[in-house]
Amino acid sequence: MKLHEPVTGGPCWAELGTSDLDxxxxxxTRLFGWRPETDPRQQDRGYTIVRLGDAAVAALAPLNRQAGPVEWNVAFAVRDADAAVRQVTAAGGEVPQGPTDVYDSGRFxxxxxxxxxVFHLWQGRSFRGAGLFNAPGSLGWVELLTREPxxxxxxxTTVFGWSVxxxxxxPRWGIDGADFGGMVTMDDKFPHEVPAHWLPYFAVTDVDTAAADATEGGGTVLMVPTSVPDGPRLAVLRDPQGAMFGVYRAGDEC
Structure with missing residues (x-):
């Protein structure tokens, strides 16, 4: 994507809700070379920020709901979480959780x-979001899959002022001319039970190697490595617990 740091309205964080943190x-860690740092506070239940060097790039978290889906979630930066909630509901969306203060880090x-x-909103305070984008192992694109484009x-566009x-x-999403994501219309090839969702893509040095490594680590390749005409080389994978995510070749940013 053409964004290189968190900006208001843009994706700022990716967080995995999983049934098995370990x-x-x-x-x-094997796939992306992440360095995990688990928060020791008991109330955070093992919330783990993963880093590349000193830069925070994503998080791994226990499921908030015991029966909730294992999935990656994308957060978008806002200046005022309470105002953003009002915009979301006025535009026809729902807010099942928050706004919630997360220590002095921000509002969620x-x-x-x-x-x-499902998507997240983040009003950053001491923590703005990811410290690195587009480099191997970091977030580089977000994609909405929906049956109602x-x-x-x-x-x-109403809530965030995005261009399309x-x-x-x-179709691609953008802020002030900087594209950061796209939208796929879910057709009959998608099982009926798969809901609309946001899919994060992480940059990798080699897509084919990443797909092979994911398989060896117990994951699944949902879309084999593919070179998109006039676009990136990419693949869609699923981790052993069932969370879907994409990878693309670093340097192929749209």
Whole structure:
């Protein structure tokens, strides 16, 4: 993506909610070379920030709900979480959790768009979000998969002021001319039970190697490494606990 740091309205963080923190830590550390740092505070239940060098790049967390889905979530930066909640609900979305203060780090919200996709809002204070984008092992693109693209476009442009490219094949989200994500219309190839969702893509040095490493680590390749015409080489993977995510070749940022 064309963003290189958290900006208001843009993606600022990716967080995995998982049923097995230890297994997730082993899988992603092997795949991306992350260095995990687990918060020792008991109330955080093992919340783990992962780093590349000194830069925080993502987090691994226990599921908030025992029966909740194992999944990656994408957070978008906002100046005022309370004001953003009002914008989300006025535009037809829902807010099942928050705003919640997270120590002095910031203010957190769980939201759901009108097409059913869950996303997070983050009002940064001492912690703005990821300290690195687009480098191998870090977040580099976010993608909304939905069955109602027009409704989704109306919602996100209203709430965040995003631009949407006119491409019918693959509309892209942008802020002030800087594209950071895209939108896929879910057709009959997607099982009915798969809901609308946000999919984070992490940069890697070699997509084919990453897909092979994921398989060897107990994961699954959902979309084999593919070179998109006039776009990146990418693949979509699933970790051993069931969370989906994408990888793309670093340097192929759109």
């Amino acid at each position: 297994a997730a830590e082993r899988f992603y 919200v769980v939201a759901v768009d009108p097409t059913g996709a 027009d409704r989704a476009a109306d919602f996100y 490219s006119a491409s019918e094949r693959y």
